Amino acid sequence: MEYTQLGRTGLTVGRLVLGTMNFGPQTDEATSHTIMDAALDAGLNLFDTANVYGQTAGKGRTEEIIGSWFAKDPSHRDKVVLATKMYGSMAEDSPAWPNHDRLSAVSIRRAVEGSLRRLGTDRIDVYQFHHIDRLTPFEEIWQAVDVLITQGKILYAGSSNFPGYKIAQANEAAARRGMVGLVSEQCHYNLHERRAEMEVLPAAREYGLGVIPWSPLAGGLLGGVLRRTAGEGRRATGRTAHRLADPAVRARVQAYEDLLDEHGLDPGETALAWLLARPGVTGPIIGPRTPQQLTSALRALELRLGEELRTALDEIFPGPGPAPEAFAW
Numbered sequence: 152m153e154y155t156q157l158g159r160t161g162l163t164v165g166r167l168v169l170g171t172m173n174f175g176p177q178t179d180e181a182t183s184h185t186i187m188d189a190a191l192d193a194g195l196n197l198f199d200t201a202n203v204y205g206q207t208a209g210k211g212r213t214e215e216i217i218g219s220w221f222a223k224d225p226s227h228r229d230k231v232v233l234a235t236k237m238y239g240s241m242a243e244d245s246p247a248w249p250n251h252d253r254l255s256a257v258s259i260r261r262a263v264e265g266s267l268r269r270l271g272t273d274r275i276d277v278y279q280f281h282h283i284d285r286l287t288p289f290e291e292i293w294q295a296v297d298v299l300i301t302q303g304k305i306l307y308a309g310s311s312n313f314p315g316y317k318i319a320q321a322n323e324a325a326a327r328r329g330m331v332g333l334v335s336e337q338c339h340y341n342l343h344e345r346r347a348e349m350e351v352l353p354a355a356r357e358y359g360l361g362v363i364p365w366s367p368l369a370g371g372l373l374g375g376v377l378r379r380t381a382g383e384g385r386r387a388t389g390r391t392a393h394r395l396a397d398p399a400v401r402a403r404v405q406a407y408e409d410l411l412d413e414h415g416l417d418p419g420e421t422a423l424a425w426l427l428a429r430p431g432v433t434g435p436i437i438g439p440r441t442p443q444q445l446t447s448a449l450r451a452l453e454l455r456l457g458e459e460l461r462t463a464l465d466e467i468f469p470g471p472g473p474a475p476e477a478f479a480w
Contacts, residue, residue, distance in 0.1 A: 152194025153452060157433055158334040158361035160307055162232050162276065164197040166427055167448060168363055170438035171200045174216045175208035177440050183216045184223070186445055191230060193449055199337075199363070199436055201236035201281060202266050210241050211269050218271035228272055235270070236311055237262035238281035254284035256295040263304055277335060279309040283317050289324035297330060309335035311365075315350030322358045333360055335433065340364035342422055343372055343403070345470040352431055353474050361433035367426050368419055372400070375418035378408050406467045414460060423451035425464060
């Protein structure tokens with residue numbers, strides 16, 4: 152397993168991040184525990200979740216499954232860098248009451264206590280804001296974070312889905328308080344979706360944030376979807392089918408799979424390997440539903456993409472170009 156530092160922290164983490172959002176809705180508790188066992192054995196130590204994960208199984212269910220895994224073997228807790236997120240409402244069937252979502256100080260305090268209870272732990276290593284809050288000033292957010300750090304309930308704060316200018320605003324506000332600020336950003340970034348290269352990645356680099364891309368397979372587009380539908384007779388469904396209905400998207404995905412067929416490479420493993428080689432990326436989030444999917448993702452750590460192949464991938468999925476030059480007409 153390759154390891155790296157998580158942004159401006161003293162935390163050493165594996166180059167793949169175990170995402171747990173499928174634990175509960177699609178993967179039962181016993182299988183989820185098996186996946187976490189295998190991930191830890193393989194050297195993955197950054198586990199990512201969120202208070203709202205659980206969906207059809209009930210919001211918070213994913214954190215509860217992680218908590219029951221810790222309870223089975225308490226030694227696991229100190230081997231894991233535990234990251235969770237908050238922002239949205241935890242209400243199941245009705246809109247949130249005022250101050251029960253977003254990033255107000257009272258909402259942050261309540262959300263942390265709920266996550267600690269479900270996870271069965273005394274601390275969260277990286278506490279992340281799942282979305283920007285346009286109504287709450289960063290001064291209030293950092294005041295709440297400062298209290299929680301002093302209490303030992305969280306160690307670091309991170310962001311998710313923040314644009315570059317919000318990363319800058321957040322860290323400048325933290326600096327005025329003499330705080331570390333954000334140490335990581337979870338952004339939507341993959342071969343198909345490269346807009347993060349315009350502002351988010353440069354901002355993260357400037358402020359020393361680790362970058363943890365989510366949806367590394369573009370919601371299934373980069374996982375060999377056309378190969379599977381042709382070989383297994385299955386049809387793409389949901390958002391993947393909707394996106395493939397766009398002829399331009401389908402043509403790019405077909406060109407991608409054809410290229411990898413020529414090189415004898417697996418599409419999903421290649422998409423992960425491409426992200427692992429990108430400057431500034433700490434590690435992409437994988438979300439295995441089965442132990443077999445975890446095994447496939449781990450193979451990406453051994454895959455090295457040659458310059459010719461990387462150039463061909465850029466031709467199929469061109470990035471926006473370097474900032475600020477890419478902003479010019």
